[in-house]
Amino acid sequence: MNKRPIKTVDNVQQFFENPILWTDIPDPSVIRVGDTYYMSSTTMHMNPGLPIMKSYDLIHWEIVNYVYDILAENDEQTLSNGKNEYGKGSWASSLRYHKGTFYVAVGSLSTGKTYIFQTENIEKGPWKRFVFDRYYHDMSLLFDDDGRVFMVYDSRDIKVIELTADATAIKEGGLNKTIIPEASLVASKKEDVGLPAEGAHIHKINGYYYIFTITWPKNAQRTQLVHRSKKIDGDYEGRVVLKDQSGTAQGGIVDTVDGNWYSMLFRDSGSVGRIPCVLAVTWEDGWPVFGENGSIPERALAPISHKKLNNHIVKSDEFNNLISLDGVWQWNHNPDNMNWSLSERPGYVRIRNGKISSNLEEARNILTQRTFGPECSGMVALDITNMKDGDVAGFAAFQKDYGYVGVQMKQGKKMIVMVNASSGKEEEIEHVPLSQDTLYLKIDFDFKQKTDKAYFFYSVDETNWIRIGNVLQMSYKLDHFMGYRFALFTYATSSTGGCVDFDYFRVN
Incomplete structure (x- = not known):
């Protein structure tokens, strides 16, 4: 599924090639907890749903869990009475870790609801589920330094809504407003916007709120954007951070134990699906800089890790386990x-x-x-x-x-x-x-x-x-x-x- 990293002469630092996994892993949301990375991805109409993947180096990944067995049991989910949920199940998720608890937020177009799942053990569960009676498109969770919890979401006009401190419900009377109107306009004129800005990922770093989105200008390619502000509901300034010819975009950023930064984005790649790529992120004047000269390198130094996993995303099976199917199914x-x-x-x-x-x-x-x-x-x-x-x-x-x-x-x-x-x-x-x-x-x-x-x-x-x-x-x-x-x-x-x-x- 991926190209094998090539070891250098000193047998310590390795190189990797993009894409890191040539298989369908769209809408990645990546976090680091200690020396371990976890990633969630879109599931659509497949169950169990919302896979959790694990890595030590951002390059090699294995599926270790799913967030839910089923999301709902209506006609759409059970293929009953002529209904289905092809392409309408659970979409882009947001994975976060805060004070010993893992959180996943995800919305479903077929149920019209948004879900918050919580667990203290991301690899084994169990998960608690909380339901919002509204679909929040492409949401991203933020646990702020002052104990407040926010969810950034939507397309074209990027909005924020405040959750309760335990992230189980919308906070009554909390913050609820548009914070970046017409977010696509940092990449094109209004008449040239194709796909409006969406796919939000919010991070708070060194006092700035950074919101990453993508847009797709007409007659161009998918483009990665970032907006930043000193206040969650302040004035945001934005810029294009990546406009690679391959259209690779959409994702957030994550740091390593030694303080380096990377981004996990995905690339539309025909019928195999949307495949993930990793690129280094550097900083200039408080702004993230993606890739090399505004593009994604085909070959680059891999993040250093002394632990390795074998890719476990697709796997042969003799069906000898009498208890459960392998997590790849x-x-x-x-x-x-x-x-x-x-x-x-x-x-x-x-x-x-x-x-x-x-x-x-x-x-x-x-x-x-x-x-x-x-x-x-x-x-x-x-x-x-x-x-x-x-x-x-x-x-x-x-x-x-x-x-x-x-x-x-x-x-x-x-x-x-x-x-x-x-x-x-x-x-x-x-x-x-x-x-x-x-x-x-x-x-x-x-x-x-x-x-x-x-x-x-x-x-x-x-x-x-x-x-x-x-x-x-x-x-x-x-x-x-x-x-x-x-x-x-x-x-x-x-x-x-x-x-x-x-x-x-x-x-x-």
């Missing part, structure tokens, strides 16, 4: 926990069809992991003995324009099929008769230079692979608003009760 929407199991058949994840669906997007219990670039390949083994007529099961490249290789059962006969939905509806491109109950499926992804193509294969003996169907031209669409996923699935079109056993998922 997320379900599409809320899982139906009555219809999947790791223990019914040890060594497999069994997924049972509990509802009727007309296509893949309507299916419950789609089990997913991120794909990654520049190239990756995933394969699954499945036992289809217990499929019923009308069932469809397999392995998908999952986004709005999805494709899959799988098995359809009709009139007691099973067919290997490749389906391409990039036209806006499912089209069966090729089918092959199948006379056995064990099958192996593989998808190769090519994200190099935004080629964004997926290739589909099957095997009946786990050794000889046969390409099937056509090439899926992948496309990052806002319908799902996330990068393509590896997806293991089964769904029923006629009657419920059939099931499929997945033996393993292996990624290269």
Whole structure:
């Protein structure tokens, strides 16, 4: 997923290359507690939701927890009555640490609410949840020196609202005002604003309140801004701090133990998603200076750390854990926990069809992991003995324009099929008769230079692979608003009760 840091001759300082992780980790919010960094990221319609990642050097990350199992249980979250929350689940979060407690704020477009989660143990929980009956867009938390708590939020006009001292509710009679009107105008004229300023991250450093946002001027690229003021509701002055040709932007800053500063931003990278980059931040006259000569270096010195983690964002799985899925997995929407199991058949994840669906997007219990670039390949083994007529099961490249290789059962006969939905509806491109109950499926992804193509294969003996169907031209669409996923699935079109056993998922 990332390019391996290259050690120097003295074997102490290392270099790294951007992007640090070539996989979908949008809207990062990063903090440091002691010598450990933690990061939260956008989850959308996937559950468990709001991943917490851990690092010691800002370069290597592993998923250590999720903030919630499910956010709500309405029709949108359960894919019921024709509703869904694709691209509308929980959005950009704000992760903070204050006096022994970790806080995460996040809003959901599908529920129209904002949530504050709190825990004393970010890696194990449990999390307490507090709900605000309003959606605050792209919010950022600040615990001020005087004990007051603020939340900066919104787009175009950046606003602040005060919370109670325990950050569990809006403070009655507290500060509530616009503090940076038309924040985009430090980057362009009003008539040239495309995407108004949003994605706020607030920090208080050396007596200044710094608010980082992004804007997207017309006929230009995403641009990183900063505004500063001596008072939370004072007069803010602003400037452009990064206008890289790649459009990499949106995020805050974080310091190291030895006093250096870095920023974690993300880059739109085609169908693989929005991928994180790290760049050094220096200071001139109290203003942060991003990158090198206003751009993001492809190769730079890494923050020094004597502890290392292996990247644990995408991972193979033999499904030998009988208790829980590995933290790299997320379900599409809320899982139906009555219809999947790791223990019914040890060594497999069994997924049972509990509802009727007309296509893949309507299916419950789609089990997913991120794909990654520049190239990756995933394969699954499945036992289809217990499929019923009308069932469809397999392995998908999952986004709005999805494709899959799988098995359809009709009139007691099973067919290997490749389906391409990039036209806006499912089209069966090729089918092959199948006379056995064990099958192996593989998808190769090519994200190099935004080629964004997926290739589909099957095997009946786990050794000889046969390409099937056509090439899926992948496309990052806002319908799902996330990068393509590896997806293991089964769904029923006629009657419920059939099931499929997945033996393993292996990624290269």
